[in-house]
Amino acid sequence: MKIGITCYPTYGGSGVVATELGLELAERGHEIHFISYAQPIRLTGPHPNIHYHEVEVSRYPLFDYPPYDLALATRMAEVSELYDIDLLHVHYAIPHSVSALLAKQMLAAKPRGRRLPFVTTLHGTDITLVGLDRSYLPITRFSIEQSDGVTAISEYLRARTVREFDVKNNIQVIYNFVNCDVYVRDSESAQRRAEYAPKGERVLVHLSNFRPVKRVTDTIEIFDRVRKKMPAKLLMIGDGPDRSRAEWLAVQKGIHDDVLFLGKQDQVYEKLPVADIMLLPSELESFGLAALEAMACEVVPIATRVGGIPEVIEHGKSGYMADVGDVDTMARYAIELLSDEAALHKMAKESRGVAQSRFCATKIIPQYEEFYRRVLERSS
Ligand code: GMT
Numbered sequence: 286m287k288i289g290i291t292c293y294p295t296y297g298g299s300g301v302v303a304t305e306l307g308l309e310l311a312e313r314g315h316e317i318h319f320i321s322y323a324q325p326i327r328l329t330g331p332h333p334n335i336h337y338h339e340v341e342v343s344r345y346p347l348f349d350y351p352p353y354d355l356a357l358a359t360r361m362a363e364v365s366e367l368y369d370i371d372l373l374h375v376h377y378a379i380p381h382s383v384s385a386l387l388a389k390q391m392l393a394a395k396p397r398g399r400r401l402p403f404v405t406t407l408h409g410t411d412i413t414l415v416g417l418d419r420s421y422l423p424i425t426r427f428s429i430e431q432s433d434g435v436t437a438i439s440e441y442l443r444a445r446t447v448r449e450f451d452v453k454n455n456i457q458v459i460y461n462f463v464n465c466d467v468y469v470r471d472s473e474s475a476q477r478r479a480e481y482a483p484k485g486e487r488v489l490v491h492l493s494n495f496r497p498v499k500r501v502t503d504t505i506e507i508f509d510r511v512r513k514k515m516p517a518k519l520l521m522i523g524d525g526p527d528r529s530r531a532e533w534l535a536v537q538k539g540i541h542d543d544v545l546f547l548g549k550q551d552q553v554y555e556k557l558p559v560a561d562i563m564l565l566p567s568e569l570e571s572f573g574l575a576a577l578e579a580m581a582c583e584v585v586p587i588a589t590r591v592g593g594i595p596e597v598i599e600h601g602k603s604g605y606m607a608d609v610g611d612v613d614t615m616a617r618y619a620i621e622l623l624s625d626e627a628a629l630h631k632m633a634k635e636s637r638g639v640a641q642s643r644f645c646a647t648k649i650i651p652q653y654e655e656f657y658r659r660v661l662e663r664s665s
Contacts, residue, residue, distance in 0.1 A: 286657060287316045289365060291357065291385070292376040294325040297494050298574045299408035302438070302461055303376035304328050309464070309650045311335045318368055320360055322353065329551060338364050354380035354387075361388035365401050372433070372657060372664075373403040378411040379421055382428035402433035402664040404657065407456070409438070409571030409592070410498070412446050426450045434660040436653075439593030442571040457656060460596070461572045462649035465641050467554050468581035474558035481545060481559055487517040487623045490560035490584065492553060492575040493567075495525030500589075502527065503566035503612050505534045505544065507587075510616030512540050515623060519564075521546045522556055558582035561629060562619055568609055570594050576604070577644055580636035585622060585629065587615050597644070603635045 288310060292303030304325040307317040311334035318336045319325055328337065340360045342351045361373060361384060373388065375381035385403035392399045405428070416425040429435055429452050436459045437443040443456045482488050489508055493499040501521070508519040521531065521544060528546065535544040550556055557563070563579035565588035570576075572593040576586040580603065588594050590606035598604035605622075607614040622629050 358387035581640035
């Protein structure tokens with residue numbers, strides 16, 4: 286198949302999923318065309334089946350708000366015609382599904398009208414935050430309803446979309462995935478670990494875009510409690526608006542030397558397996574891709590019991606969950622686990638097993654392929 290993929294190309298779970306999906310599909314022989322305003326961050330190196338088309342947004346003095354969604358729609362239509370694209374797959378409803386709908390209509394209106402079905406994948410904040418803003422809700426609902434296929438990355442998100450948007454589409458849950466051959470703990474992980482924890486300290490990790498929904502200061506609070514009980518290091522991967530608040534909190538608590546802010550990282554699969562535990566104390570996660578990537582690397586997740594997290598983590602078996610803001614309980618789980626090598630090892634293996642058996646790319650990618658086939662059949 287020839288598939289056009291659009292996503293937010295910078296850091297963020299939806300862009301990561303879209304890029305990894307494109308890479309996996311290309312490996313399976315599909316021709317993939319990324320259409321976005323910048324090259325997706327995890328799209329490194331050339332690949333014979335992958336093409337990237339940049340969307341240029343002209344700036345005029347009149348345009349206080351340059352119309353990216355229109356430039357995107359135009360580029361989607363151009364690329365689809367030029368490369369004979371079978372379908373568009375957009376990640377994150379706003380504004381990508383609106384642009385895809387416009388592109389579809391542009392091609393249908395041509396003299397020899399051409400079909401261009403599009404699939405929308407809902408990731409989370411496009412529904413739970415942005416989509417519920419009154420200024421976006423009607424158009425988001427409209428573009429979801431106009432999509433030829435809609436998927437959601439968890440049952441939680443599917444149910445919430447149906448409940449709050451009252452859309453009539455049949456939304457299919459296709460879980461996020463991880464490439465278990467790439468996200469794996471291997472012999473190099475131990476060497477890298479020594480770089481961050483040279484005295485054999487315990488290692489905890491947090492990975493996010495440091496937005497308020499991630500509650501990064503809770504991560505520092507939890508680590509502070511752990512640090513009082515044992516030598517430990519915390520790797521903070523990512524960047525975003527709440528980074529300096531977290532840095533200041535670490536300074537105030539006197540643990541700044543043990544909290545390593547690594548910034549945005551392209552190859553998180555090299556960093557994650559260094560750790561024993563991942564902390565994900567978010568206000569909300571529709572799935573929690575970071576937790577899954579950690580689990581594949583035998584890093585036990587301690588997260589909040591929110592959104593789609595209970596679909597990924599089995600409490601007490603492949604990780605722990607606690608209420609939002611309950612840093613004492615999350616710290617207690619971490620301290621108990623880090624004090625019991627056998628329990629930590631067992632849970633780490635269990636985590637990896639869950640990633641392999643339920644969320645491995647080899648299991649999930651065929652679900653997308655099958656979904657595309659059904660959409661194409663319906664639209665032919
Ligand atoms: O919250 C983020 O990290 C960004 C956001 C996005 O769309 O880029 O993430 C959402 O999509 C991820 C990938 O599907 C999910 O793993 C995250 O749980 C989800 N975030 C929220 O629901 C807050």
